[in-house]
Amino acid sequence: MTVSDTRTEFKLKSPPEDGISSVKFGPNSSQFLLVSSWDNSVTLYDIHANTVRMKYSHERPELPACFQDAVHSFSGGLDKTLKMFDFNSNTETIVGSHDQAIRCIEYSPEVNSILTGSWDSTVKMWDPRTNRLVGNYSQPDKVYTMSLCGEKLVVGTAFRKVFVWDLRNMGYIQQRRESSLKYQTRCIRCFPNKQGYVLSSIEGRVAVEYLDTGAEMQKKKYAFKCHRIKEDGIEKIYPVNAISFHQGYNTFATAGSDGYVNIWDSFNKKRLCQFHRYNTSISSICFSQDGTALAIACSYMYEEETPRDPLPENNVFIRYVTDQETKPK
Amino acid sequence: MGRKKKKLSKPWCWYCNREFEDEKILIQHQKAKHFKCHICHKKLYTGPGLSIHCMQVHKEAIDKVPNSLSTRSNIEIEIYGMEGIPPEDLKEHEKMKQGKQAGGGGSGGANAANNRAQSPSSGEDEPPPKKKTQDTMMTNPPPGMPPAGMMPQGMMPPHPPYVPPMGPPMMGPGMGPMPSHFMAPGMPPMMGPGGPMGPMPGAPSQQNKPLFPSAAAIATSTTSSAAVGADFKPITSSASIGPVKPTFPAYSGAAAAAGSTPGASSSSASSNSDPPKVNLINTVGASSKIIHPQEDISLEEFRARLPKYHVPEPAPAPAAEATPTAAATPVTTPTPTPTPAPNPTVAVSVAAPVTSTPQPMPAAPERRPMMARFPMALPMSMGQMSQMNQMSQMGQMGQMMPGPPTMLPGPPMMRPALPLHHPAMIGGNMGMMRPPHMGIHPGLLGMPPGAAMGMHHPYAAGPPMFPGPPMITPMMHPRFR
Numbered sequence: 070m071t072v073s074d075t076r077t078e079f080k081l082k083s084p085p086e087d088g089i090s091s092v093k094f095g096p097n098s099s100q101f102l103l104v105s106s107w108d109n110s111v112t113l114y115d116i117h118a119n120t121v122r123m124k125y126s127h128e129r130p131e132l133p134a135c136f137q138d139a140v141h142s143f144s145g146g147l148d149k150t151l152k153m154f155d156f157n158s159n160t161e162t163i164v165g166s167h168d169q170a171i172r173c174i175e176y177s178p179e180v181n182s183i184l185t186g187s188w189d190s191t192v193k194m195w196d197p198r199t200n201r202l203v204g205n206y207s208q209p210d211k212v213y214t215m216s217l218c219g220e221k222l223v224v225g226t227a228f229r230k231v232f233v234w235d236l237r238n239m240g241y242i243q244q245r246r247e248s249s250l251k252y253q254t255r256c257i258r259c260f261p262n263k264q265g266y267v268l269s270s271i272e273g274r275v276a277v278e279y280l281d282t283g284a285e286m287q288k289k290k291y292a293f294k295c296h297r298i299k300e301d302g303i304e305k306i307y308p309v310n311a312i313s314f315h316q317g318y319n320t321f322a323t324a325g326s327d328g329y330v331n332i333w334d335s336f337n338k339k340r341l342c343q344f345h346r347y348n349t350s351i352s353s354i355c356f357s358q359d360g361t362a363l364a365i366a367c368s369y370m371y372e373e374e375t376p377r378d379p380l381p382e383n384n385v386f387i388r389y390v391t392d393q394e395t396k397p398k
Numbered sequence: 399m400g401r402k403k404k405k406l407s408k409p410w411c412w413y414c415n416r417e418f419e420d421e422k423i424l425i426q427h428q429k430a431k432h433f434k435c436h437i438c439h440k441k442l443y444t445g446p447g448l449s450i451h452c453m454q455v456h457k458e459a460i461d462k463v464p465n466s467l468s469t470r471s472n473i474e475i476e477i478y479g480m481e482g483i484p485p486e487d488l489k490e491h492e493k494m495k496q497g498k499q500a501g502g503g504g505s506g507g508a509n510a511a512n513n514r515a516q517s518p519s520s521g522e523d524e525p526p527p528k529k530k531t532q533d534t535m536m537t538n539p540p541p542g543m544p545p546a547g548m549m550p551q552g553m554m555p556p557h558p559p560y561v562p563p564m565g566p567p568m569m570g571p572g573m574g575p576m577p578s579h580f581m582a583p584g585m586p587p588m589m590g591p592g593g594p595m596g597p598m599p600g601a602p603s604q605q606n607k608p609l610f611p612s613a614a615a616i617a618t619s620t621t622s623s624a625a626v627g628a629d630f631k632p633i634t635s636s637a638s639i640g641p642v643k644p645t646f647p648a649y650s651g652a653a654a655a656a657g658s659t660p661g662a663s664s665s666s667a668s669s670n671s672d673p674p675k676v677n678l679i680n681t682v683g684a685s686s687k688i689i690h691p692q693e694d695i696s697l698e699e700f701r702a703r704l705p706k707y708h709v710p711e712p713a714p715a716p717a718a719e720a721t722p723t724a725a726a727t728p729v730t731t732p733t734p735t736p737t738p739a740p741n742p743t744v745a746v747s748v749a750a751p752v753t754s755t756p757q758p759m760p761a762a763p764e765r766r767p768m769m770a771r772f773p774m775a776l777p778m779s780m781g782q783m784s785q786m787n788q789m790s791q792m793g794q795m796g797q798m799m800p801g802p803p804t805m806l807p808g809p810p811m812m813r814p815a816l817p818l819h820h821p822a823m824i825g826g827n828m829g830m831m832r833p834p835h836m837g838i839h840p841g842l843l844g845m846p847p848g849a850a851m852g853m854h855h856p857y858a859a860g861p862p863m864f865p866g867p868p869m870i871t872p873m874m875h876p877r878f879r
Contacts, residue, residue, distance in 0.1 A: 252679060273688075303687055390459075
């Protein structure tokens with residue numbers, strides 16, 4: 070149990086200078102957090118000491134980053150280049166590139182590969198041992214998000230397409246789906262129990278979907294509204310920018326441009342809790358592997374017609390969560 | 399022995415082992431000491447009740463019952479007075495009492511007194527962790543915390559509103575005669591002919607291919623306004639007639655052709671004149687608004703187009719793609735004012751003619767392409783220019799306007815997203831390009847366009863504003879017709 074005396078939340082010191090595009094916890098501990106930003110940087114924070122451990126840059130704004138293991142990270146962004154960084158030797162290696170910006174990066178321990186999704190409508194697979202391109206798989210449109218479900222890779226693209234691939238045999242597309250939501254797909258994350266995934270759209274809505282295509286299973290899928298605020302008689306509907314699963318409980322958190330984080334119990338169809346409102350949009354969230362901490366990246370995302378002036382500052386909050394907030398009742 | 403029996407029957411508080419004469423008083427004690435919210439001092443009835451209250455009202459997690467023994471602090475056990483105490487604890491307590499009676503007599507009383515003395519100081523106003531856990535209390539508190547699962551569920555206060563499944567589940571296959579807007583949730587809204595790709599097994603909404611294609615088309619167009627189900631619009635009712643009389647070529651045509659035309663306001667001429675390539679997100683109706691740029695691209699792509707992130711590279715691909723967008727996307731997204739400065743590209747591209755006047759300069763290049771695109775906006779901005787009484791800038795503008803866009807290769811096409819320093823420009827641009835969106839928000843209608851855009855420009859209040867309203871009137875048209 071965590072000591073609840075150190076109250077549940079704190080801010081990281083020296084946050085990135087520009088928008089934060091992603092936050093990711095390390096694979097084994099809740100001590101290290103990888104933060105990528107529009108200021109071109111990738112930063113490794115030690116959240117126990119609240120210090121910057123390591124930092125390197127890309128030439129253009131950096132979109133996603135991910136850990137391969139505790140000491141290697143992969144990152145890419147608008148510079149279309151995939152970089153590998155070794156925290157031990159403090160060296161970076163250019164692994165390869167896409168034709169357009171790299172939007173998402175995942176590491177699959179199952180097949181020991183790095184997967185990159187790009188606006189050039191492809192997903193590429195890389196071998197982290199040799200840093201070689203293993204395969205190039207075309208997707209229906211620009212890749213906006215992807216997530217791993219064991220050996221399955223779920224790719225969400227522009228125009229609401231969802232492709233499901235099997236990493237063991239990338240020769241064919243296992244499922245071609247369409248989002249059950251009417252609006253642009255924002256984020257997809259798979260259940261840790263590998264049964265399905267959660268998909269969010271720009272229109273304050275989240276869908277719970279199952280990979281099993283049997284009628285029984287498909288009956289269980291549903292969607293719900295969230296991240297909406299009624300002000301002056303007008304309901305403002307915000308994009309749901311990020312989803313992160315609690316690895317132990319199969320509950321998940323969603324974060325929206327409304328500045329709220331909600332935690333949901335998808336089996337009982339209940340909201341477990343909602344945190345206080347953050348000062349601006351939340352662009353990315355990530356549960357630590359052990360589910361005790363949630364990293365919350367707050368930065369303005371230019372959703373509004375008139376950008377805020379001055380722009381809200383960018384911050385990463387670390388919030389320690391309790392079972393009460395994350396465990397199904 | 400008979401006396402002891404009496405003692406045993408006294409109600410006691412599970413959280414602090416204190417005994418009471420009467421269960422009523424015990425309940426009062428529990429509400430005041432253990433179930434009181436430390437933030438708003440509301441007295442709840444049970445531990446779980448308190449925890450849910452704190453979570454929902456104050457968004458704070460409470461993991462322990464305030465002022466409780468360390469082993470009895472489980473907030474998930476539902477105890478009310480003597481009800482709900484785990485049986486083993488009851489036995490334990492009984493045993494202890496007997497032991498006490500046999501042994502040290504008054505120690506129980508002393509403890510109780512101890513408790514009483516300390517709890518007030520430890521403060522009902524303090525956060526729970528403050529409570530003294532170890533106390534001088536009973537040396538052997540009952541072992542074995544009851545498992546959390548014991549907590550009865552029944553008495554939990556209602557959870558916050560939770561929206562049940564929207565689309566598919568609502569749709570029984572046999573719901574034929576239902577108004578067609580019920581079909582909407584599953585319909586692909588803005589997918590053109592590309593349509594659904596794979597099988598969506600078990601998704602009835604996808605599967606029930608419309609019996610009446612025209613109705614489907616209407617549904618598609620209607621949903622855009624009824625999507626959130628805020629209220630059913632008149633359109634919907636006419637749509638419901640659709641299946642019976644599929645004789646609304648206008649509707650189906652519009653829906654099919656415009657595909658992504660927001661709302662059912664197909665009469666908005668300007669949106670029809672948009673380059674077809676731009677996909678806009680559907681609007682959701684008058685009472686709600688999606689906080690997202692109008693073009694159907696991701697926020698990251700949108701952001702990547704901001705001049706701030708441009709590098710001086712000959713990137714023809716994004717430029718080509720952006721061209722139509724620049725026109726239709728409202729560009730309403732003027733970047734924050736600081737942008738010109740950190741944007742070396744612009745500076746470089748126009749650096750030659752004017753290096754001396756950094757302030758107005760960045761504005762000039764971005765205006766030019768827009769004018770080129772919208773000649774109608776030109777006179778207005780010219781008027782505006784003269785208002786500014788900046789002859790030198792005038793000169794520059796004049797110089798630049800005729801200049802072919804080729805002067806700035808690629809990137810300039812995307813420039814319109816740059817800060818628009820001119821309210822009038824915006825008004826004009828808005829009027830030309832996005833009536834449906836603007837028209838929809840009643841809150842914005844009354845305001846001059848500059849104000850609506852939240853532009854705090856010195857000229858916003860001045861006469862240059864008045865070109866706005868006339869431009870707005872056509873916007874209102876579809877709505878108040």
